[in-house]
Amino acid sequence: MLTHFVVAFGVLGLLTIAPGPDMAVVTGRALAAGAGDALRTVGGIATGLLLWGALTVAGLTAVLAASPAAHLSVKLLGAGYLVFLGGQALWHNRSAAHPGHTDTGPAASGSPWRTGLVTNVLNPKIAVFYTGLLPTLAPPGLSSAWAMTLLVLLHATLTLAWLGSYVLLLSRAGPVLHKPRIRRALGRTTGVALIGFGLAVATASG
Template identity: 30%
Template sequence: MIDFSAVTAVFSVYIVGVVIPGPNFVAVAHKSVSATRRDAFALVAGIVVVNLFWATCAILGVGVVFAIFPWVAIAVKLAGAGYLIWFGLRLIRSAGTRPMAVQNVSASSGFGSAFMQGVATNIANPKSIAFYAAVFSTAAPAHVRAPTFLAMLATVGVVASCWYGGVALFLSHEAVSGAYRRAQKWIDRACGAVIVALGLRQALR
């Protein structure tokens, strides 16, 4: 039997966490305006899969692991911050130099490539790690039964898919992506600077 109070608690915490802009949002926004809609949805799929992974870890007690072995949390945090800084700097350096994608399949960089970019962005996202370890794990009760566990994961999957998918759908509209192409260099630099700032902020906290 599903514990709906536990599922509701997870929903109320998660929906607030997912809509707060962070590296995942920036990655989805940039992919949506700079590549095909198919690639944007592939990146969203990668982010959703990792969200399900972190949610599973949180429910099973990753917060306890980090509490017992704080060096693991520090190592994960620094590795994630390093990835974000590297990714942001690469985006700044390549601003305006890549071919401008159009909304067709031939311009696609490949579903697998975009999917793995979403996985890499989220798996190294310090915001996600901290949220699931410190906040989500508190909302999710320990030792839940299988139906409740699956309902919690379904909640995470549906909310993440709807939010990031909606962002990708809106920003990949031709009018929006066309505006991006007209100011590609400066938008790329702004996105890169935001990602670098997020990485530095996490590394220095």
């Protein structure tokens, strides 16, 4: 059983640290509103994972993964939301270039926890991962429900640790990141990345 958990830890760790929409959203929130908002965004992302996990244990994500229409709906909603966040970041970045601007634009508005939650809940790849790959990582000797619960909790914990550490790293680099030129460059990069992730989700064949 220990070997299975080590393998699961490795696979989930690689999935967690791979750059994706969650990291882009957290970066945008950190740049727009600071480390506190970014950490609350991380909390929303972890909550989204727990919600997907609960749906997986209940068997509902398998229905989503098996229904082309439902999967397409979630995929398009998720893609649209990422593009919307990317557009917000670019607009906020453009506004920040004007003298007298303060960081109260769209990218810093709204609940950060809700932003993280919605970003994760509208990611159909999590549903596919939880119904396709996650069961193969389940250690033997445990019931399916208990095994999936432990794996989801492990994934959420890794996500909190990784993205939380990333936010703290960004906060330590605050003096550099607050230089106008670097801040604008990172803002543009984050906005373009979010739009790119959205388009990738929309056009993905899976």
